[in-house]
Amino acid sequence: xxRTLDGRRPLRPRSFRFxxxxxxxxxxxxxxxxxxxxxxxxFTSFEVSRLDAVLASSMEETVSFYEKSGRFPLQxxxxxxxxxxxxxxxxxxxxxxxxxxxLSAPFIPEELLEKASFxxxxxxxxxxKNSFLPRFWWVLPWNCLSDRDLWRALVATAPFRDEEVxxxxxxxxxxxxxxxxxxxxxTILAGAAGLIASIAAGSLLxxxxxxxxxxxxxxxxxxxxxxxxxxxxxxxxxxxxxxxVTHINRMLKxxxxxxxxxxxxxxxxxxxxxxxxxxxxxxxxxxxxxxxDPEYYVQKLQExxxxxxxxxxxVGALLExxxxxxxxxxxxxxxxxxxxxxxxxxxxxxxxxQRRGQVVEKxxxxxxxxxxxxxxxxxxxxLLENASKYSPPGSRIKISTYSDIGKNQAxxxxxxRGSGLDPEEISRCFDRFWRADSSRTTPxxxxxxxxxxxxxxxxxxxxxxxxxxxxxxxxxxxxxLDKETLEGYDLE
Numbered sequence: 009x010x011r012t013l014d015g016r017r018p019l020r021p022r023s024f025r026f027x028x029x030x031x032x033x034x035x036x037x038x039x040x041x042x043x044x045x046x047x048x049x050x051f052t053s054f055e056v057s058r059l060d061a062v063l064a065s066s067m068e069e070t071v072s073f074y075e076k077s078g079r080f081p082l083q084x085x086x087x088x089x090x091x092x093x094x095x096x097x098x099x100x101x102x103x104x105x106x107x108x109x110x111l112s113a114p115f116i117p118e119e120l121l122e123k124a125s126f127x128x129x130x131x132x133x134x135x136x137k138n139s140f141l142p143r144f145w146w147v148l149p150w151n152c153l154s155d156r157d158l159w160r161a162l163v164a165t166a167p168f169r170d171e172e173v174x175x176x177x178x179x180x181x182x183x184x185x186x187x188x189x190x191x192x193x194x195t196i197l198a199g200a201a202g203l204i205a206s207i208a209a210g211s212l213l214x215x216x217x218x219x220x221x222x223x224x225x226x227x228x229x230x231x232x233x234x235x236x237x238x239x240x241x242x243x244x245x246x247x248x249x250x251x252x253v254t255h256i257n258r259m260l261k262x263x264x265x266x267x268x269x270x271x272x273x274x275x276x277x278x279x280x281x282x283x284x285x286x287x288x289x290x291x292x293x294x295x296x297x298x299x300x301d302p303e304y305y306v307q308k309l310q311e312x313x314x315x316x317x318x319x320x321x322x323v324g325a326l327l328e329x330x331x332x333x334x335x336x337x338x339x340x341x342x343x344x345x346x347x348x349x350x351x352x353x354x355x356x357x358x359x360x361x362q363r364r365g366q367v368v369e370k371x372x373x374x375x376x377x378x379x380x381x382x383x384x385x386x387x388x389x390x391l392l393e394n395a396s397k398y399s400p401p402g403s404r405i406k407i408s409t410y411s412d413i414g415k416n417q418a419x420x421x422x423x424x425r426g427s428g429l430d431p432e433e434i435s436r437c438f439d440r441f442w443r444a445d446s447s448r449t450t451p452x453x454x455x456x457x458x459x460x461x462x463x464x465x466x467x468x469x470x471x472x473x474x475x476x477x478x479x480x481x482x483x484x485x486x487x488x489l490d491k492e493t494l495e496g497y498d499l500e
Contacts, residue, residue, distance in 0.1 A: 029211055036206035037199065044195035051191060055184055056160070060130045062086040063162040067177040070094055070107070071166055083108050090179045097174040104173065114159065116176055130162050132181070158185060220249040224256075236264040284315045291315075343493045344384050346375035346409040346420045353388035354407060357396060365401045368392070371408040375418035376493035379467040384487075387463040388420060390456040391483050395424035399480070411489055418487040429475040437473065460485075 066085040073081045084107050086092035093113035096105040101118040114135035134157055161178035227238040237257050295308045354368050361368055377384075388407075395405045408421040429437060438461045460483075464471050468488055475481035 028213065029207060032209065032213055033203060033206040036202055036209070040195075040199050040202040044198065048188070048191055048195060052184070052188060055187070059090065059160055059179060059181075059184070060162065062090060062092060063130070063160065063177040063179060066092050066094060067162060067164060067175055070177075071175070074168075080105055080107055084177070086179065090183075092177060092179045095176040095178070096168070097176065099171055099173070101174070113178060116161065116163075116178075130160065132158065132160055134158055158182065224249070224253065227253075228256075231260065233267070236260045284319050288312055288315050341378040342381065343490055344377050344379050344381050345493075346377065346384070346388075346418055346487065347372045349381070349384050349388050350407050350409050350420065352385055353392050356385075356389055357392045360393070361396055361405070364396060366396055366399060367404045369404055369406040371406065371410075373408075373410040374494065374497050375409040375411045375420065375487075376490040376497075377418040377467070377469075377487035378490050379487070383463045383466065387460050387485065388422075390460045391420075391422040391485075394456050394460075394483075395422050395426065395481075398426040399424045400426070411494060412486075413489070413491075413494075415486075416489045416491070418489045420485045420487070421482060423480065423482045425480040428477045428479050428481055429473070430477055434473045434475055438471075 062085065066087075069085055070081060073079075080094075080096070084092055084094045087108050094105075094107040095103060095113065095116070096107075097116075098104050103115060106113070116133070116135075158181040159178050160181050161176055164175050165172050166175050167173075224238070231238065237260055238253055291308050291311050295305060350370065350372050354370060357368070392405065392407065399405060403425040405425075406421075406423040408423075409419065411418055438457050461471060464485055470486045472484040472486070473481065474484070
């Protein structure tokens with residue numbers, strides 16, 4: 009077994025099977041121990057209370073007999089069955105009477121009588137040691153192994169021949185100790201049997217619990233790139249395990265989808281980068297074929313510059329998309345009015361739309377939300393750029409912002425008069441590197457709308473697309489409405 013740097017053996021992690029057996033055994037053992045303790049305590053308390061009742065009854069009957077007859081009886085209650093003895097001490101703590109005469113009993117030392125003569129009270133004492141035991145000595149099981157010379161006594165004062173005497177009714181407790189000892193050993197044996205039974209039961213329980221886990225482990229061992237699922241049929245009868253298998257299959261399905269998307273992304277990115285690189289290589293090869301005029305080389309360098317810019321734009325879009333993918337949520341949000349975002353987006357696209365002879369119509373009303381202004385502006389820029397890119401020269405593009413208080417939404421819309429999309433194209437327009445067949449000649453990498461989608465998701469926004477072939481498209485983004493900011497506006 010390997011050792012740590014300081015020479016010690018590392019602790020081995022306990023298996024689930026071991027822990028299941030251990031905790032089930034400990035649970036049963038603790039239950040048996042608590043139950044045995046309760047039974048032990050109840051039994052002792054009951055027997056001691058019963059003995060105290062006999063002692064009190066013997067003392068009362070003796071006093072009553074003396075009051076009626078003027079003498080003490082020769083027999084006291086419980087003397088034959090429990091060995092009850094009644095002693096009478098005078099004020100000097102000297103023994104006056106001992107009843108019944110045939111039973112021997114220890115003398116209670118004077119110091120014990122001094123302590124016990126204040127009212128009627130039971131006490132447990134050891135004559136050989138002249139000492140009291142704690143009131144609840146019998147609660148602890150191991151006290152059954154204590155000294156056998158143990159007596160239970162009830163002490164009270166009573167008038168006798170014009171003086172106060174001390175009455176002591178007492179009985180030996182050896183029988184109780186023997187019963188307690190027998191009960192203790194029975195509890196220990198029951199605990200040992202319970203331990204064995206609990207280990208056996210825990211082993212069976214662990215085996216049953218581990219069986220579906222082993223089956224899942226075996227099924228997971230068969231998962232590969234070509235088989236990204238687990239057959240749920242062997243686990244159909246077990247609801248909990250079936251739910252686990254369902255969740256695992258869902259996770260594997262999402263993983264398979266992510267892997268396919270990654271493969272597609274890698275393939276598309278490689279293809280998109282390969283094309284400008286091939287063109288650039290062709291330009292260089294042609295330029296190196298023979299000696300040419302300086303003007304020719306200037307022209308080719310300009311072509312290379314164009315393709316380099318093209319690649320930079322592609323790499324920049326990929327990096328931005330990767331950066332947005334790393335976001336799992338916005339830690340901090342600030343008020344963002346879609347009206348201001350739309351104004352800035354129109355200004356950013358002004359030179360491009362003017363060059364293409366396109367007119368951007370604005371219908372802007374306050375639409376506050378919470379988020380990051382730069383990301384929302386990027387979303388609006390990409391929507392306007394997409395609308396301009398796929399709309400004919402001289403066409404109109406409309407951008408609108410407004411608040412839907414009833415649905416608690418701040419809405420941004422961009423409408424174009426382009427070629428439009430059919431239902432299948434609408435379902436794929438947010439896929440990375442995807443472009444409609446009608447737009448393959450348009451300089452685009454198919455990353456603008458995926459960036460829009462990612463920005464929307466980070467802001468808990470939804471996107472709707474309405475489009476018809478030959479009539480253009482409408483992109484509608486619904487952000488959560490910032491009601492607090494909206495209430496601060498003077499909308500009258």
